[in-house]
Amino acid sequence: MHNPKPLLSLRQVVKVYPTRSGDITALKGIDAEFYRGEFVGIVGKSGAGKSTLTHMISGVDQVTSGEVWFEDTPVHTLSEDQKALWRGRHVGVVYQTFQLMPSLSLLDNILLPMEFCGTYQRGKSEERALELLRAVELEDHAFKKPSAISGGQQQRAAIARALANDPPLIVADEPTGNLDTATAETIFSLFETLAERGTTILIVSHDRSLEDRVSRLLTITDGELSEMRSLR
Numbered sequence: 558m559h560n561p562k563p564l565l566s567l568r569q570v571v572k573v574y575p576t577r578s579g580d581i582t583a584l585k586g587i588d589a590e591f592y593r594g595e596f597v598g599i600v601g602k603s604g605a606g607k608s609t610l611t612h613m614i615s616g617v618d619q620v621t622s623g624e625v626w627f628e629d630t631p632v633h634t635l636s637e638d639q640k641a642l643w644r645g646r647h648v649g650v651v652y653q654t655f656q657l658m659p660s661l662s663l664l665d666n667i668l669l670p671m672e673f674c675g676t677y678q679r680g681k682s683e684e685r686a687l688e689l690l691r692a693v694e695l696e697d698h699a700f701k702k703p704s705a706i707s708g709g710q711q712q713r714a715a716i717a718r719a720l721a722n723d724p725p726l727i728v729a730d731e732p733t734g735n736l737d738t739a740t741a742e743t744i745f746s747l748f749e750t751l752a753e754r755g756t757t758i759l760i761v762s763h764d765r766s767l768e769d770r771v772s773r774l775l776t777i778t779d780g781e782l783s784e785m786r787s788l789r
């Protein structure tokens with residue numbers, strides 16, 4: 558059973574991209590609620606609106622209309638600066654292409670979001686960054702640059718970075734898209750463990766093999782979300 562209060566609520570979320578050849582409505586009034594510890598998969602074809610949905614949830618882009626609530630925070634009303642700080646503390650974002658800073662060591666990549674949010678004191682943050690690298694079995698690579706490790710290792714480092722500020726929510730856009738099946742498996746196991754500990758994991762993907770791994774499955778088609786299966 559989950560806590561009856563949702564961690565994240567979307568209410569009639571609409572996103573329209575104005576273009577030269579007319580408006581594109583990428584999200585057509587999304588209503589959804591996500592709870593602590595849920596392991597959620599949202600699958601949909603290319604162009605269905607998956608990335609747009611993650612951008613609305615993590616506040617990297619503005620909704621056209623509708624509301625995004627994170628517990629009692631109305632994310633849709635925050636300024637860009639407020640959103641950046643809020644996101645840094647509450648949402649860990651994981652990308653298909655990892656997006657680690659190439660010039661920084663893995664350790665410094667993980668320290669970056671902690672420093673941005675001022676979450677921990679210097680000594681403490683290094684200790685925590687090393688702990689996170691240990692949790693994803695990369696402690697021995699802490700001082701290497703991303704280019705010196707494999708894709709699967711880079712994605713594990715990106716997950717460690719996403720966890721830097723101990724966010725209640727992880728949003729991942731095709732996190733295993735660039736990984737082979739065995740490596741993808743280790744990433745899913747990592748997400749599973751996090752969900753068991755109470756982190757809400759939300760993965761969007763066009764890959765339907767995700768369906769067997771998640772505890773709740775939704776589909777997105779032409780900007781509309783439908784609930785497919787829930788073990789709640």
Ligand SMILES: Nc1ncnc2c1ncn2[C@@H]1O[C@H](COP(=O)(O)OP(=O)(O)OP(=O)(O)O)[C@@H](O)[C@H]1O
Pocket residue numbers: 574575576581582583601602603604605606607608609610763
């Ligand atoms: N910045 C933008 N400007 C204009 N149209 C956009 C923009 N971003 C997305 N779109 C359009 O919005 C719709 C949804 O795009 P989105 O990237 O969210 O889909 P997706 O499901 O993530 O696709 P993919 O799996 O190919 O990444 C598509 O029609 C896309 O062309």
